[in-house]
Amino acid sequence: MQQIKGLLFDKDGTILDFYKTWIPINRRMALDAAGGDPDVAAELLRASGHDPETDIVKPGALLIGSDVTVIADHFAQVLKNRSSADLYEVVSRNFRDGGAEHATLIDGSIEEIERLRDAGYRLGLATNDTFDGMQASLGRFSGILDLFEFCVGCDSGHGAKPEPGMGLAFAQHTGLDPENCAIIGDSIHDLEMGRRAGFGLRVGVLSGPYRQVDLEPYADVVIDSVVELGALFNLPTKAATQI
Structure with missing residues (x-):
């Protein structure tokens, strides 16, 4: 060494x-990106490696350690009706506000x-x-x-x-x-x-x-x-x- x-x-x-801090952030961020539609939010979570039924985030999931730009681009690809720039603001806001509320x-x-x-x-x-x-x-x-x-x-x-x-x-x-x-x-x-x-x-x-x-x-x-x-x-x- x-x-x-x-x-x-x-x-x-x-x-x-991770779980106490980020599970609620992920959920609120996905719902925000989905325009409040819970079914679309669940689809976003699944597509990002977070099981919305169990709240287990699998190793290697996009929502572990990815930066704002990567997540925003991925959400845009899944949603197809929102831009990466728009979603960058959504993800950034949820990172900031969610951290202030849920950090453990x-x-x-x-x-x-x-x-x-x-x-x-x-x-x-x-x-x-x-x-x-x-x-x-x-x-x-x-x-x-x-x-x-x-x-x-x-x-x-x-x-x-x-x-x-x-x-x-x-x-x-x-x-x-x-x-x-x-x-x-x-x-x-x-x-x-x-x-x-x-x-x-x-x-x-x-x-x-x-x-x-x-x-x-x-x-x-x-x-x-x-x-x-x-x-x-x-x-x-x-x-x-x-x-």
Whole structure:
């Protein structure tokens, strides 16, 4: 393992609980795009990998980790009567408003990230949500965004995952070589971005819809959640630090 000094985190499914946060957002976004027609909304969800009957989002679904433009273009192809530009506004609004209403933290995620910051790691956040959506969802929780010195969304000018731009921008911002950076995320998009950016470590987490078998081909290591990062990086336990 390279000497890792910078940690770039995904947001949804990594810091935020994917299902508690995104199931209601997906449902409202599809209904909005469908002009209020529940049958058309259900068709949109099914076509995007979200089963409207069970609310299970299958690994690799469009609605896991895709940026606003990709989702808007896909919805336009399915609906055929609305433009991508129109649907871009619909998706962006639902990302922002839905995040502000439904964002739910993974238990222990912020405490572990604070521990990593206190240990000297440089921290960043990169999401395929919009920048406003990121601020709306994490802004619900006091002080969280202040933990990260670098925060970008899909519309921040560095492209969207799995392209390498966000990762390269993080390395440039921190002055670190990409080999000294790690990506932590729950999706193939995250891990592939890390590979393309030349990151020294790709950490998959199983706190989102993807399974271990899905992530293993793209990750250097797969852990249950960010709560295990301290152990991965051999940080002392809380009990040890208090002695």
